[in-house]
Amino acid sequence: MGCCSMWLYRMLCFLFAFLLFQVNSSSISLLSSRPPQSCPSEHSSALIQFKNSLSLVSDSEICRDSYPKTESWNQSIDCCSWEGVTCHSLTGRVIGLDLSCSLLEGNLPSNSSLFLLQDLQWLNLAHLNFIDSQIPSEFSKLRSLTHLNLSYTGFHGSIPSSLGNLTKITFLHLKSNNFEGQIPDVFGNFKKLIMLDFSFNNFHGLFPSSVFNLTGVTDMAFNNNHLGGPLPYNISGLSNLQRLFLSANLLDGRVPGWLFSLPVNLALLDLSSNNLSGNIESCMLSKLRNLQELDLSNNSLLSLSSCSNDVNSTFPKLNILCFSSCNIHQFPSFLRASETLSHLDLSNNKIQGSISKLEAEGLESLTYLDLSFNLLTNVDQFPGKTLQTIDLRSNSLQGPLPTPPHSIHHLLISENELTGEIPSGFCNITFPQVLDMSKNNLSGIIPRCLANYRFLSVLNLRMNNFDGKIPTMCTDEGSWLRSLNLNNNQLEGPIPRSLVNCSELEFLDLGNNNLNDSFPRWLGVLSSLQILVLRSNKFHGPVPNLRSTSFFTSLRVIDISQNEFNGHLPTKFFQNLKGMKDIHEQPAGPYYIGELYYKDSMILTIKGLERTFEKILDIFTTIDFSSNQFEGQVPEVVGELKDLLVLNFSHNSLTGQIPSSLGNLLALESLDLSSNKIEGRIPMQLTNLIFLAVLNLSQNNLVGPIPRGYQFNTFTNDSYIGNLQLCGFPLSKECGESEGTEAPPSIFDEDDDNGRALTWKFAMMGYGCGLVLGLSMGYIVFTAGKPAWLVKIIQRAPNQKVRRQIQKN
Incomplete structure (x- = not known):
């Protein structure tokens, strides 16, 4: 195309766009001059009927911001002005309903008037309590839905496959219910799906294969279920995936390679608490150039290593890395290049030796480091200059107590073999909040500076060999000291009267010493x-x-x-x-x-x-x-x-x-x-x-x-x-006849069969479990006044469901 022809083409495009703009502007002006349409009477009646089918409760344990949104609903007022209701600006028909955290509970039957609102595009019923209800298949009638949120609604049973009829759905949230069984393989119909959350349920079986063919999904959560088997080795979708949560399931097999080669902006990957196995090389991880958070913790058969071909691995955006309980034997050397890393968890592994200057290099931005429950024997140098939390509990650290950086807020170094006195460098910490040096062999007197840090909340020195007197505490006004544990030392003398100034003190343990007062x-x-x-x-x-x-x-x-x-x-x-x-x-x-x-x-x-x-x-x-x-x-x-x-x-x-x-x-x-x-x-x-x-x-x-x-x-x-x-x-x-026993008095009403049966179920649990294991279970049930949710569960469900509901609550 020549220069003139190109110029003419551009002019024609410009004129077309200009005319289209004028037409649209005229149309918008004409439409905006029309008065807004009121809510159709059949919609307001359906909403009132839906409201009346549910009960209003006084509070909610799972939604702190709850309030009765429907309390102001009045049929004499246009329903488009009701709280939680959104109407179409031109037709007045109800297209949005947000009743989340509105203190409603009851049943949701298949003939609910809710399903008459077939223009609904957005429906949010999160944190309502649909007692003893399965999810009705009639949701499939709401074919205009783009957003559906049924999280924390108490639904149970299986998900009806008819949900696959919601072909316009973009956001689908079914988090934290009691759904069980296999997830129906209907995701092939959800071509527009962007966000999907099925987490914290009781789903089992394999992942539906069609879920891995979704091309528009950015966020996918199936964590905290019972989904098992290996992940597929070949997929055709997930090209826009940014966040993937698959933790706390029963996944096994190797981590598939496609996770590290997706042509996407994958920023968060959580595969923790599964049964995954095999070796992951750092160069595989480094392919995820936009990765910000990675959690592979609690996969005991999974190992981590540097690249076999000596390729340098770089992580330009990595911020959080968790490899707890992953069978790691040495500090990963490739992390030295992680300049953005702030949170590193390598706890509960088999890392031996010492934290040397070499390991500390390249981790200047680190603020959180957890190396607890390993086999470390020495700390030559703490990594990073801005370290705020370091957890070295339950290692084999020997020798003198290492001095942490001045920036430290939380130092947890209990259950080691450290000896000697607390170094004077501890008096130079700028802002300590938690200092736990318990269960070591430390000795000497307790430095006065530890007792007078204004913002120190926890000081735990129990099970050491400290002697002398307890230092004067809380000399500064406004002390934050909440917990003081000096149990099992050799401290003597009286309790310092200055403790009376510790106005925030909740926990004081001075047991197993030689205090005389x-x-x-x-x-x-x-x-x-x-x-x-x-x-x-x-x-x-x-x-x-x-x-x-x-x-x-x-x-x-x-x-x-x-x-x-x-x-x-x-x-x-x-x-x-x-x-x-x-x-x-x-x-x-x-x-x-x-x-x-x-x-x-x-x-x-x-x-x-x-x-x-x-x-x-x-x-x-x-x-x-x-x-x-x-x-x-x-x-x-x-x-x-x-x-x-x-x-x-x-x-x-x-x-x-x-x-x-x-x-x-x-x-x-x-x-x-x-x-x-x-x-x-x-x-x-x-x-x-x-x-x-x-x-x-x-x-x-x-x-x-x-x-x-x-x-x-x-x-x-x-x-x-x-x-x-x-x-x-x-x-x-x-006993003789004159010493006969009386029948025990009943502490229940004669007609309180449910309460008596419920209480005895937990009494029997006490027989089997013993005091410590069952501590407070019966108490919780009794003091909650025989909560209705638990009575109904026991009446309708086998023991397995009872245990499951107790754990969730």
């Missing part, structure tokens, strides 16, 4: 204090009754066992323990005491054995006053602590009778009153304790028949040995 009643002003452990020291004197009713009100764990306390058990002290009095509803969890990078731990005596709690449930409650010199009676007010799980008054000189009020401790799982001088009969009210897994009343002066019923039918002779005047099961000594 009276009971620190002044700690009661710390309104956040939940855990106080003073066991196995030289504390002495009485535990005083408190004048102020505001002292120790948040306390949930107190262990002052194995000391020299004496006097009567403090009645007013127990009255103050409001944190153990109110039975709290258990939120979705579990939740542990601690924070993002750190969970508190402690050692307690349960069932006569010391047990380490590496994590502490925030509903855990215990009182241990054992092995002291207390005398007098067990106070009746202890029976007011209805949230209490473990009570131990053993090995004292207590007298009087067991108060019947202990029968009010309905959450109690362990009761130890052994080795005292308690007399009288065992109160029949104790049979109310249907979650009681451990009972020890041995070595007392108890008389009469042992109560029968509920948990008392499960205890052995060991619970009563040394009480010569006791009789009845399980002892060989039979």
Whole structure:
């Protein structure tokens, strides 16, 4: 084409475009001058009918921003103005409905009026609770849908293959339901699909083959299911894939090569927690030039190596790399070229030797490094100049404690073989928040600087050989200290009174030292204090009754066992323990005491054995006053602590009778009153304790028949040995006719069959699991008031579904 012809062609194109613009502008002007159409009456009626078919609940455990969107719906008002409703600007027909987090629950039957809204293009019902509902096949009638979000809606069963009729769908989210069975192979119909999320369900079987032929998908999530088998070795789609989540499934076989040769901008790849095998060379990974995040963790048969042909591997955008539990034997040398890498997790592997200067080079941007649970023996140099979190727990590190960079926020270096004193360089850290050097062989005195970092939240030095006095703590106003654990050292002297300034303190464990002091009643002003452990020291004197009713009100764990306390058990002290009095509803969890990078731990005596709690449930409650010199009676007010799980008054000189009020401790799982001088009969009210897994009343002066019923039918002779005047099961000594036992009182209404059956299911779980494994399960169910969701599941589902639902909630 010549220059003139080209010029003419361009002019014609310009004129055509100009005329088209004028026509469109005139049309838009004409259309915009029309008044907006109101919502058709059949649409508003369908919406009102749909609203009325559901119930409004007061709150939601899974959606914090919930509020009743439909509360303002009124048929006298145009439905296009209702919250959550979108109408077409010209026709007024409802094309969008967003009721996510609107506090609605109920059934969604196949004849729901929702399916009359066949102009819907966007439908978001996320975080509604469709009780006992399978996903209706009538969704296929909404053929205009481009966006469908049914995440967290409680649907169960299989997905109907009729969903394949939604050929216009671009966004499909079915996350976190109870879907099961195989995923129907209908993805060949979803030519326009961009985002797909089927994660956190119970799907099994192989991946549907058509899902790998989608060409427009940018985000795909099938993680946290039971999908198995190998990934296909040949695919024809996924040419626009940016994020792929396949973690926590049952995938096996080798990682297919196409994952590293997709002609795409793959930025995130998560294959963690599967059964993948084989060797991945760094040059394969480096083909993903736009890769920002890669997680292959928890594939124990997978290994990682440098390229066999010495090709340099570069990762220009890699930011997060996770190879935990991947059978790695040495620090990957190719990472030296990863200048953008900020987060590196190589934990739970078999990396040996030392972290040398060579390994540290090229990782200047690293802020997070996890090398825990390896075989490292030495640290010559920490990598990076801006390192904020380093985790070296459970290695074989020897020699002196290495000084971390000044930038460190979280240092976790517990369970090693480090020796010597804490270096003076620790006093130069700029902004420490968590320092855990526990379970080593460190010695000397605790540096004063560690006690006075204003922003230090956690200091854990337990199970070392530190001596001297506890340094003055919290000298600066506004101290952030939340957790102080000095258990199992050789510390002596009194508790520093400056701890009263640690206003944020929740966890204080000073057990197993040589501390010599009276009971620190002044700690009661710390309104956040939940855990106080003073066991196995030289504390002495009485535990005083408190004048102020505001002292120790948040306390949930107190262990002052194995000391020299004496006097009567403090009645007013127990009255103050409001944190153990109110039975709290258990939120979705579990939740542990601690924070993002750190969970508190402690050692307690349960069932006569010391047990380490590496994590502490925030509903855990215990009182241990054992092995002291207390005398007098067990106070009746202890029976007011209805949230209490473990009570131990053993090995004292207590007298009087067991108060019947202990029968009010309905959450109690362990009761130890052994080795005292308690007399009288065992109160029949104790049979109310249907979650009681451990009972020890041995070595007392108890008389009469042992109560029968509920948990008392499960205890052995060991619970009563040394009480010569006791009789009845399980002892060989039979009771006389005058000593006959009464039937245990019922703690349920006569007509409460569901509640009684539900509670006994968990009581039976307690028999089989024991205290520690089943701790708080019965308590959670009981205190939640027999939650409706669990009652209905037990009524309709086999045990496997029950266990699955408990885990998800």
